[in-house]
Amino acid sequence: MPEFEKLGVQILSMSxxxxxVHKMWDDHELSKMVDGGIPFPMMSDVGGKVGTAYGIYDEQAGVETRGRFIIDPDGVVQGYEVLTPPVGRNVSEAIRQVQAFQLVRETKGGEATPSGWRPGKKTLKPGPDLVGKVWEEWKTDMAFD
Amino acid sequence: MGEEFELHCARPTGGPVGANEESQSDETSEKTSREEMKMIMVGQKAPDFAAPAYHKGKFVNVKLSDYLGKWVLLCFYPGDFTFV
Incomplete structure (x- = not known):
């Protein structure tokens, strides 16, 4: 995952x-998709205690749902997304969100990323001068790629 | 990176670190904590936990708080050998 490495993001997976079983899955299937196998720790949560603490453990099914959490360097949850099992995640969107949170953190909140932002697109600088003037700075077509 | 641990026959598993830990052995409080399962809040601390992990050929212990100072993407999924 060189994309995440570049951003200084540590990936952790859990089920x-x-x-x-993680070892078998990596040895027999995942290593055929990813050269050298999975590079990040694959954690085990038999019984779902950690999943319960994160609110994504489906007790009835006995499995964890597709919860994805972005945690900043202070250990604060900045964002999450939870999907039911049949729909996979959009990794590019996770990357985009990390980039946005990193920018906000680097500017100490001086800049905010409006809907549709991705690196290179315009940020907004919240302040008294921007009140009522967002319409001049941001157009609805900027919400789309 | 976490420390390697010794293998035994039981399947090692993870659990929260801190506040909830003591209450979990007690049956009544376990029931309460189950009923109380709710979504966590953005802008709040991520619940710390420790869990065994498979990492590049080794079995290691991982603790979320070991990664303080780094951005972390924590991904849960339904199960190994499933389809998505």
């Missing part, structure tokens, strides 16, 4: 499978 209710044991570490032994």
């Amino acid at each position: 209710i499978d044991s570490v032994f």
Whole structure:
């Protein structure tokens, strides 16, 4: 995951499978998709206690739903997304969100990223002068790629 | 990176670190905490946890708070060998 490495992001994955099953999955399937196998820790949460703490454990099904959390260097959750099992995540969107949160953090909140922002697109500088003037700075077509 | 741990026959598993830890053995409080499962808030601290992990050929212990100072993307998923 060189994209995440470049952004200084540590990926951690977790499911209710044991570490032994993680090893088998990596050895027999994932290493055929990713050269050298999965580069990040694949964590085990048999019983779903951690998933419960994060509010994404489906007790009835006994599995964890597709919860994805962005945690900043202070250990604060900046964003999350939770999907039911049949729909996979959009990795590019996770990257875009990390980039946006990093920009906000670097500017100490001096800049905010409006809807549709991605690197290179215009940010907004919240302040008294911007009140009622967002319409001059941001157009609805900027919400789309 | 987490420390390697010794293997035994039981499947090691993860759990929250801190406040909830003591209450989890007690049956009544476990029920309460289950009923109380709710979504966490953005802008709040991520619940710390420790969990065993498979990482590049080794079994290691991972603690979320070991990564303080870094951005972390924490991804849960339903199960190994599933389809999506």
